[in-house]
Amino acid sequence: MDLSTNWEYVADTVMGGVSRGQATRExxxxxxxxxxxxxxSLDNNGGFVQIAFDLAGGDDFDGSAYAGITFDVRGNGATYDLRVRTRxxxxxxxxxxxxFEAPAEWTTVCVPFKALVxxxxxxxxxxxxxRRIGILAVGQEMQADIAVSSIALYR
Structure with a gap:
């Protein structure tokens, strides 16, 4: 199931951190x-920049017929987080x-739900x-650079 979406940008500044970034369509x-x-930046108890989106307008989305999340990424070789929220x-x-790692060439990442901790x-x-899916550069001083061309649930 394709989750083509409008990602939103969020940073640790919502909690007083000083990380800076942006999300662009390109x-x-x-x-x-x-x-x-x-x-x-880890200064001021910060430490993340993120792109995320709500499923079903923030209401519950029933993904029980699926085995996990798959997405196509290209990045700078750094490690990023996939985060999922539920009710x-x-x-x-x-x-x-x-x-997961985001290598310098387009790569498909498949994350089974059972791998989520x-x-x-x-x-x-x-x-x-x-409810929500996000991709984050988090927990360490770093330059984030990751692109996501598609995201979907897979069976």
């Missing part, structure tokens, strides 16, 4: 993509997550209550 190596660029999570720091929650991942 052609990257022949593909239309959303590109996240920026400088991640069970009510704090902004909670998520189900995994990391709960972070700062005791909740169990339930794909029937998907």
């Amino acid at each position: 052609t990257v190596d022949g593909r239309n993509a959303t590109r996240l660029t920026g400088n991640v 069970a999570l009510d704090r902004p720091w909670q998520s189900f997550r995994t990391n 709960p972070h700062r929650t005791d909740a169990t991942f339930d794909p029937a209550t998907l």
